[in-house]
Amino acid sequence: MSPSSKSCVNCGSDLSCQPPSARICRYCGHELPKQDPLPNLLPPPPKKPETESLPPASLQVRTVATLIDLLVLVGFFALIRNIWAALFVCWTYATLMECSEDQATSGKRYQGLKVTDLEGERISLGRAAARNLVKFGSLLIACAASLFTARKQGLHDLIAGTLVEVSRKPRIVLPPEIRSRLRKLLYNKTKN
Secondary structure: OOOOOOOOOOOOOOOOOOOOOOOOOOOOOEOOOOOOOOOOOOOOOOOOOOHHHOEEEOOOHHHHHHHHHHHHHHHHHHHOOOOOHHHHHHHHHHHHHHHHOOOOHHHHHOOEEEEEEOOOOOOOOOHHHHHHHHHHHHHHHHHHHHHHHOOOHHHHHHHEEEEEEEEEOOOOOOOHHHHHHHHHHHHHHHHO
């Protein structure tokens, strides 16, 4: 008789007459292996495929994406004459788009960017709302912070625990001359 859950692995005695909760063989006293009282009938959940970590998006690419979003929203600005209502429309647009399936506003999507949590997952509505509230509340400081963090996170990203990553090559990149002028503007002011 081969050892199984119905026989003792030490003496080979039939254990079918013992209660399922028995911990030792009634014939030889050998400790029985623990058995799961409720066997798992469901298959294990599928393992998440390991993907490469996407590179963070630079301030330049993010700025172009923001300019594209402003072009998308310019029609709303023409209809809305109240600055607070216009800011609310911008905040709602960014929040809903970033927690959507695309994980990006129109400008970010055009530039090949997406907003994720720190594990690369889609963000919740609450996280998108917090991120954009901070972003609109302190736009200059929030964006400038991305120049000094290793993962190029703005203040709004640091607070909300999010990243903006490159999911494909950006379609619009600033010419090298403009990039070098921007660098001189940003970094030469601190030396004076």
